[in-house]
Amino acid sequence: MAATEITIVPVTTKAERATFVDLAYRLNAADPNWVPPLRMEAMELVTPGKNPFFEHATVQYFLARRGGAVVGRISAHIDHLAIAMSPEQGMGPGVGNWGMLEATDEASAHALIRTAEDWLRAKGMTRVLAPLSMSIWEEPGQLVMGFDHPPTVMMGHQPERYRDWIESAGYVPAKTLHTYELDITKEFPPLIQRIIQSGEKNARIRIRNVNKKKFGEEARLILDILNDAWSDNWGFVPFTETEIGYAGKKFRPIVHEDLIMVAEYDGEPVAFMMTVPDLNEAIQPMGGRLLPFNWIxxxxxxxxxxxxxxxxxxxxxxxxxxxxxLASQLAFMMIEYIRRNAITRYGSTRGEIGWILEDNQGMVAIADAIDSHINKTYVIYGKPL
Structure with a gap:
């Protein structure tokens, strides 16, 4: 075998899965804005039986080797809930995905993408949307703006060169996602304050904290509202019961009652807002490892x-x-109450909202109204197979 020849092999063993995970730490080690995930969580994400995504998805991982060295990785997957959705919402029949791309060079990246496409095509897929790592609810899209600062918890960060490699493989943008940041130490504009004050005088509106003692019940309530609220959105895939339980368990350590609000109207829960402290600030220096003392x-x-x-x-x-x-009023009230708590109880100075679809006019209007601005942009690309 020539030293320059690239070989793509499917991941079939636990050891190969560990190699798949480890590659991201090696290739991104020199990037000061990459946040190494905790290795135990990175392994859990890609392990059947651990991540409930596998209950409704078919997944295959691949490694690229050159001269015996691992030079890249990719996941190819079909989310069977996604392909059951309406085509007008972006997914639908025949749409597969790839993600978790890491590569040392363009040739390796292109070989991996071709392999993922071939795998999807062999499974009957006719179109690909990528990158998704792996569900739309995890880390969707390739970062295209905002490389100069680390992502917040549960957001991705990929090298800028990957964008060029994806586009040179024949992909075109299908959907753009933004995150918005704002200085939360500043009060909102007078108009927004008046809207909030009006809501506070309305006896039919109640904004409450979640009750952590009833965490399972609250998690189901929130995800029920979410599944209803987002059901017409581009790319929407409903949460399953197993995923609801898994999300509740995963979020519990960073859930604080005064940072998650439920809005009730005439006693009915009709809206929610979930805010979490940026865990990435704590784990970035840990290099993905909890031992020996990082867990403390x-x-x-x-x-x-x-x-x-x-x-x-x-x-x-x-x-x-x-x-x-009313929808906007409830949103502004929840944002304001959480803003106050974040400042006074946690000493926070910055907020980040997102991701938000570029064409989600309602959410973009709310983000604009509170004087936030786009700080990161991600693109999900499409290509016919």
Whole structure:
């Protein structure tokens, strides 16, 4: 075999899966803005029986080797819930995905992408949307703007060169996602304050904290609202019961009652806003390892987090209220109450909202109204097979 020849091999063993995970740490080690995930979580993400995504998806991982050295990786997957959705929402029949791309050079990246495409084509797929690592709810899209600062918790960060490699493989943008940042130490504009004050005088509106003692019940309520609120959105895939339980368990360590709000109207829960401390600030220096002493530091941080940044990964208003003035009012009230708590109780100074679809006019209008601005942009690309 020539030293320059690239060989693509499917991942079939536990050891190969560990090699697949480890490659990301090696290739991104020199990037100061890459946040090494905890290795145990990175392994869990790609392991059947650990990640409930595998209950409704067919997944194959591949490694690229050159001269005996591992030079790249990729996942190819078909989400059977996604292909059951309406084609008008982006996914639908015949749409497969790849993600988790890491490569040392363009030739390796192209060989991996071709292999993923061939695998999807052999499974009957006719179109690909990528990168998704692996569900739309995990790390969607390739970063195309905002390389100069680390991502917040649950957001991706890929080298800029990957964008060129993806586009040179024949991919074109299918959907653009943004995250928005704002200085939360500043009060919102007078108009927004008046909208909030009006809501506070309305006896039919109640904004409450979640109750962590009823965490399972609250998690199901929030995800029920989410599944309804997002059901018409591009790329939407509903959460399963198993995923609801898994998400609740995963989020529990960073859940704080005063950072997650539920809005009730006439006693009915109709909206929610979830905010989490930016865990990436705590884990970035750890290099992905909890041993020997990082677990102590992490536990201390989780007990009393003092993050610079709070992230809003999810919010939603039931579909029947969307596009109404009440929906915006409830959103502004939840954002304001959480903003106050983030400053006074956690010492935070920065907020990040997203991701938000570029054409989600309602959410973009809310982000603009509170004087936030785009700080990162991700692109999901498409290509016929």
């Amino acid at each position: 530091k992490l536990l201390a941080w989780l007990r009393k987090p003092k993050p610079r940044t709070m992230r809003v990964p999810l919010m939603g208003v039931r579909k029947k209220l969307q596009s109404s003035r």
